[in-house]
Amino acid sequence: MIGRLARSLRLVVITDRALAEPRGLLDVVRLALAAGAPCVQLRNKGEPARELLAIGRDIRALVREAGALLVVNDRLDVALALEADGVHVGPDDLPVSAVRTAVPPGFVVGRSADEPEVARRAVDDGADYIGCGTVYPTSTKRDAGSAIGLQGLRRVVEAVDVPVVGIGGITVERASDVATTGAVGVAVVGAVMASAAPAEAVRGLLSPFQAA
Amino acid sequence: MIGRLARSLRLVVITDRALAEPRGLLDVVRLALAAGAPCVQLRNKGEPARELLAIGRDIRALVREAGALLVVNDRLDVALALEADGVHVGPDDLPVSAVRTAVPPGFVVGRSADEPEVARRAVDDGADYIGCGTVYPTSTKRDAGSAIGLQGLRRVVEAVDVPVVGIGGITVERASDVATTGAVGVAVVGAVMASAAPAEAVRGLLSPFQAA
Numbered sequence: 001m002i003g004r005l006a007r008s009l010r011l012v013v014i015t016d017r018a019l020a021e022p023r024g025l026l027d028v029v030r031l032a033l034a035a036g037a038p039c040v041q042l043r044n045k046g047e048p049a050r051e052l053l054a055i056g057r058d059i060r061a062l063v064r065e066a067g068a069l070l071v072v073n074d075r076l077d078v079a080l081a082l083e084a085d086g087v088h089v090g091p092d093d094l095p096v097s098a099v100r101t102a103v104p105p106g107f108v109v110g111r112s113a114d115e116p117e118v119a120r121r122a123v124d125d126g127a128d129y130i131g132c133g134t135v136y137p138t139s140t141k142r143d144a145g146s147a148i149g150l151q152g153l154r155r156v157v158e159a160v161d162v163p164v165v166g167i168g169g170i171t172v173e174r175a176s177d178v179a180t181t182g183a184v185g186v187a188v189v190g191a192v193m194a195s196a197a198p199a200e201a202v203r204g205l206l207s208p209f210q211a212a
Numbered sequence: 213m214i215g216r217l218a219r220s221l222r223l224v225v226i227t228d229r230a231l232a233e234p235r236g237l238l239d240v241v242r243l244a245l246a247a248g249a250p251c252v253q254l255r256n257k258g259e260p261a262r263e264l265l266a267i268g269r270d271i272r273a274l275v276r277e278a279g280a281l282l283v284v285n286d287r288l289d290v291a292l293a294l295e296a297d298g299v300h301v302g303p304d305d306l307p308v309s310a311v312r313t314a315v316p317p318g319f320v321v322g323r324s325a326d327e328p329e330v331a332r333r334a335v336d337d338g339a340d341y342i343g344c345g346t347v348y349p350t351s352t353k354r355d356a357g358s359a360i361g362l363q364g365l366r367r368v369v370e371a372v373d374v375p376v377v378g379i380g381g382i383t384v385e386r387a388s389d390v391a392t393t394g395a396v397g398v399a400v401v402g403a404v405m406a407s408a409a410p411a412e413a414v415r416g417l418l419s420p421f422q423a424a
């Protein structure tokens with residue numbers, strides 16, 4: 001039996017307006033949710049807060065209707081304004097400890113970490129889950145550094161007792177390998193956003209992580 | 213007699229790390245506060261939240277010690293994490309109404325507006341003050357559009373009953389002209405940050421706005 005958060009983190013669909021083209025971002029998100037995606041992360045780097053809020057409101061409506069989780073990347077203020085379920089922060093964003101002091105109880109805080117020590121510190125500071133990667137080399141995140149592979153992911157999984165999600169270059173084909181590490185799920189950008197068949201991709205990515 | 217907020221808004225010193233060089237930003241802020249600057253706005257566009265928070269903590273300490281006001285530009289989340297006194301938002305940032313719902317009572321919310329209608333709407337949504345400009349053409353804000361002049365500023369002052377601060381190309385020489393419009397003060401970037409004598413600049417900028 002796994003917890004509620006871990007169940008939501010079996011698949012995190014990260015938004016990317018450009019990769020979704022020529023389809024609208026909302027259309028791809030709608031397909032993903034209908035296929036069972038349990039979590040959407042709103043991420044549109046460099047977009048002004050107001051635009052992020054505008055698209056975020058539409059996405060929130062879809063996510064709520066589907067009973068899924070909505071997490072916002074980096075911009076805690078947008079997350080709060082949206083009444084999202086959580087925020088995901090990386091090394092350049094607000095520290096987890098600062099985020100914790102500014103959010104209501106129950107608000108989900110995720111932190112990126114590709115090393116056990118960083119992950120442990122994040123959990124000590126109050127992170128509810130860890131996004132771990134880059135697992136495989138990827139083109140959608142240029143500054144991702146070198147890939148840590150399944151072994152690197154496993155090391156982080158073993159270092160913390162909160163859910164860990166693998167991220168970076170994960171495809172339907174690779175998802176079952178990722179599941180062998182003990183990660184509760186995967187976070188993907190291109191594998192859903194750029195997919196010609198987003199619903200099929202969602203089902204394929206979820207299948208190794210179906211909870212008992 | 214003017215209110216406490218209006219008194220703090222007689223001069224808003226907006227930070228700019230590049231313009232402060234070769235001096236450190238903190239050194240210039242320290243000089244400005246010592247000379248009586250009543251408000252500092254932390255603005256470093258494009259800087260990651262974590263860096264903004266780091267420099268913000270140092271600035272907060274200086275501002276608190278001086279009994280001045282600290283406002284953060286755009287990033288409400290950084291403002292909350294810093295326990296700053298307020299946030300200043302522009303047209304691309306979070307709407308004032310969204311900010312209002314996410315902040316504690318007494319938190320100061322400023323909004324940029326160069327037209328009476330925009331200013332009125334911002335006040336209706338809960339803005340505590342208006343930053344109005346660009347008053348004079350300026351090089352420190354490239355996307356500032358065309359200057360509205362003293363007449364444009366006066367129109368906004370007359371349209372709302374919250375304090376209005378003039379911004380854009382304001383120098384020591386121009387400050388007394390700005391004061392004739394009914395603006396409670398001025399907000400400046402270059403006039404203090406790039407000044408060879410920041411303390412003198414602060415005193416000069418403040419002098420037309422000395423409150424009874």
